Amino acid sequence: MSVMRAAITAVSSYLPDYVLTNKELETMVDTTDEWIVSRSGIKERRIMKDPAKATAFMASEAAKNLLKKRGISALDIEVIILATVTPDYQFPATANIVSDLIGATHAWSFDLQAACSSFIYALDVGSKLIESGKYKKIMVIGADKMSSIIDYTDRSTCILFGDAAGAVLLEPTTEDVGVMDTKMYSDGAGRKYLYQVAGGSLNPASAETVALRQHFVKMEGQPVFKVAVIKMADVAEEMMTRNHLKPGDVAWLVPHQANKRIIEATAQRMGVGMEKVMLNIEKYANTTSATLPLCLDEWEHQLKKGDNLVLTTFGAGFTWGAIYLKWAYNSK
Numbered sequence: 387m388s389v390m391r392a393a394i395t396a397v398s399s400y401l402p403d404y405v406l407t408n409k410e411l412e413t414m415v416d417t418t419d420e421w422i423v424s425r426s427g428i429k430e431r432r433i434m435k436d437p438a439k440a441t442a443f444m445a446s447e448a449a450k451n452l453l454k455k456r457g458i459s460a461l462d463i464e465v466i467i468l469a470t471v472t473p474d475y476q477f478p479a480t481a482n483i484v485s486d487l488i489g490a491t492h493a494w495s496f497d498l499q500a501a502c503s504s505f506i507y508a509l510d511v512g513s514k515l516i517e518s519g520k521y522k523k524i525m526v527i528g529a530d531k532m533s534s535i536i537d538y539t540d541r542s543t544c545i546l547f548g549d550a551a552g553a554v555l556l557e558p559t560t561e562d563v564g565v566m567d568t569k570m571y572s573d574g575a576g577r578k579y580l581y582q583v584a585g586g587s588l589n590p591a592s593a594e595t596v597a598l599r600q601h602f603v604k605m606e607g608q609p610v611f612k613v614a615v616i617k618m619a620d621v622a623e624e625m626m627t628r629n630h631l632k633p634g635d636v637a638w639l640v641p642h643q644a645n646k647r648i649i650e651a652t653a654q655r656m657g658v659g660m661e662k663v664m665l666n667i668e669k670y671a672n673t674t675s676a677t678l679p680l681c682l683d684e685w686e687h688q689l690k691k692g693d694n695l696v697l698t699t700f701g702a703g704f705t706w707g708a709i710y711l712k713w714a715y716n717s718k
């Protein structure tokens with residue numbers, strides 16, 4: 387009996403036009419282009435300047451593009467999973483808004499939040515829904531307007547993030563392609579190193595929380611870096627070992643783009659050369675939930691059916707994970 391797997395059958399993305407360069411950041415905080423490039427690999431990032439447009443807008447633009455590329459109607463979509471840490475509202479779910487904006491009236495939809503691992507978690511969940519046999523078309527979207535929670539007076543965080551959205555379509559296949567294996571982790575003991583202090587039920591918004599700038603991302607970079615560099619490499623290596631993949635079997639490493647040094651350490655542990663790594667951190671910085679689909683969309687034209695891809699992430703929580711998938715189509 388043939389195994390049914392979930393295959394990515396289309397990919398798309400959306401990037402806001404405004405480019406925030408390191409040079410411009412030099413005019414905003416005490417930093418230099420040289421410091422940012424050498425410590426993180428980032429040269430510029432995109433920012434959604436229009437205050438009326440947020441995560442749902444970017445996600446729905448990526449979703450509309452996805453439907454167009456696959457040549458299907460929004461009415462064909464059965465489930466929308468939106469990975470995000472910057473929902474338009476605390477509730478309703480931003481995925482509900484996206485389904486309305488694109489006219490996916492037959493779909494049920496929900497948000498999934500696991501910080502920078504949100505998309506990889508969502509891809510795992512979406513794959514399992516496909517494998518259950520109940521659904522044939524699931525949209526998994528990653529979108530974040532990070533500029534809405536970044537403190538542009540805090541040089542330790544404002545250099546690191548950008549805004550974007552990306553989306554993939556999951557469909558069932560009985561061919562030897564698609565999502566082959568997944569492994570997710572989390573450890574809430576890491577929460578104190580990277581989080582948004584206020585705005586949740588513990589510290590609801592008040593004049594005081596606003597005055598203390600507690601609605602912005604707070605990070606202790608070094609402890610996060612130390613754990614990230616180990617865990618992202620660990621899980622990528624585990625994924626290779628579990629699936630008997632040798633370095634030469636891996637066509638592409640698709641890593642979360644938080645810091646170029648973390649990516650290089652992961653590639654090195656896997657024994658994979660940097661020419662096989664999807665790397666666009668210099669242009670877009672860390673786009674949180676959008677990062678992985680943004681990479682897949684940018685490299686889509688180079689991907690061939692049967693290529694072995696290892697996707698891997700690390701994020702606040704802490705959360706981390708990896709997915710091994712075989713690419714399911716040759717792009718036209």
Ligand SMILES: CC(C)(COP(=O)(O)OP(=O)(O)OC[C@H]1O[C@@H](n2cnc3c(N)ncnc32)[C@H](O)[C@@H]1OP(=O)(O)O)[C@@H](O)C(=O)NCCC(=O)NCCS
Nearest residue numbers: 417421425426502541542607608610611614644645700701
């Ligand atoms: C943020 C990060 C790039 C900082 O790099 P780093 O080498 O760890 O730098 P440090 O935080 O140790 O800071 C070193 C010095 O640079 C200073 N510094 C911090 N930000 C700076 C900036 N934008 N420009 C110039 N100097 C800066 C610090 O104040 C510190 O100065 P001090 O030594 O006088 O105290 C790095 O820690 C990192 O990438 N962390 C993990 C990010 C991540 O993975 N996020 C989670 C996934 S979402």
